[in-house]
Amino acid sequence: MSRAWLIAAPLLLAGCATSSLVLMPDDEGHQGSVAVLEANGKPTEAVISEQSRTKLGDATPNSKPLGADGLKKDEAALLTNLPPPAKSFLLYFDQGTVNLVPSSAGVLANLRAEIASRSGPEVEVIGHTDTVGSAEDNDKLSVRRAEQVLEWLVSQGFDRSEMSAVGRGERDLKVATEDNTDNAANRRVEVIVR
Amino acid sequence: MRGIAIGLGLIALIATSDAAAEIARIKTSSGTATVVRGSQKLKPAPGLQLEARDTLVTGKDGRMAVTFIDNTRFAVGPNSSVSVSEFQYDRTQQKGAMVTQVDRGSLAVVSGKIAKSNRDAMKVRTPNTLLGVRGTKFIVEVPQ
Structure with a gap:
């Protein structure tokens, strides 16, 4: 045996x-x-x-x-049969506001088209600010920027369950600056489409 | 003593439901394909959110495509059984760890941020091998 x-x-x-x-x-x-x-x-x-x-x-x-x-x-x-790679979009904002700069309007259209083209999409929206103002205020502003983009996507017919929005305040600067520095490149929302 | 045991049980339950966060989504599926979660068998509709310890099972004409929250991408081929036995990822730090078990069939992988975060943070286990993925695209095949 x-x-x-x-x-x-x-x-x-x-x-x-x-x-x-x-x-x-x-x-x-x-x-x-x-x-x-x-x-x-x-x-x-x-x-x-x-x-x-x-x-x-x-x-x-x-x-x-x-x-x-x-x-x-x-x-x-x-x-x-592999899914397409994740794609990232950047939207820019006027100082201290949730208003998109005019040149980002076209990016919104591309973003919408990209999400619509995907099967079972997941959309991650991450808001950022420059270093003008307090860290606390910038946390709030970055969340408002991200939510503004998310709400626009909802208004375009995308399902809220496909999306998430977070704010990173002035923690992840695109361009390193001193505190209280006006910087257009840092006032952004990144949208990752998977 | 019994009270403590029940209390601990509750904590474990809370921890489990916390851990059952989204790790990936089904992008496409075709043919005979199932997501096995514990005793549940889920239809892999596009957009279905996957959790750690889910198993992707396909029949002879089945396929599934999946994208993880760290950008890792999977294509599961026919006659396959693939489990994500461990998955941790911190979206803010972009670091994590992942273990995928290929019990049979074929799996194509394009690694994402986890594989870049630490050496061998992404592992793939076959019945006879443990692989450490160092940022790349590959296919693992495990014939029945």
Whole structure:
């Protein structure tokens, strides 16, 4: 009985030892890497850092170039099904107000089109201020800016449950300045569409 | 003693509901596809909010696409079972940790802010391997 188990065990291990990894550059062309931290329960320190296909499970992974054939049909289909990358929009405001600068009006139209084009969108609205005024007032102003954008999106027919709005006050300046500095680039709302 | 135990139970419940925050959303799905949450089986309609420990299960014609709140993106292929067993992300600090388990099938990943936040903050487990993702695009395949 136990002897039969001893014979069967390596076969079972072999049966599940066929996981594989295909590593590719990201959409911007940067080649990242994947570390194999454990193989078959044992710690390893291997790092795969080239475009390659690797059979997983060995302590020293044997990576092969993707070669002329490149991706298999199933793999190419899988990549086609990846959601689009998150997209970020910046809207700018007049000093001390929730009024958009005129040049940001066109960005609103692009933002609306982007959300409408996505399936199951999530929209994160983050308000910011410059350093004019107190930190407390700027916290409030940044929230009002973010909520103003969110309310506009609601008025355009988007579901509130798709969206969130937060204010970061003067904590995350786009351009570092001294306190009480008027700066148009810092008076902004970032909208991330996923 | 019993009172304390019940009290602790309540705290645990509160902590659990707190932890059950949105981590991702279903973008698209097709064919036979299910989100398994504990004993529940949810239809992966576009916009469905995922929680940590959800499992994405597809049949032979099934597919799902998911985007996480840190911008990580998944495409789950046919005949797959993929769980996000751990997910923590601080939107303000843009740091976190994530463990994804691929029990069978195929998963394409484009990593997001979690993978950039700390070395091996994003891990992927297959039945025989633990991978540390260092910012990239890849496919993991686990044949049945």
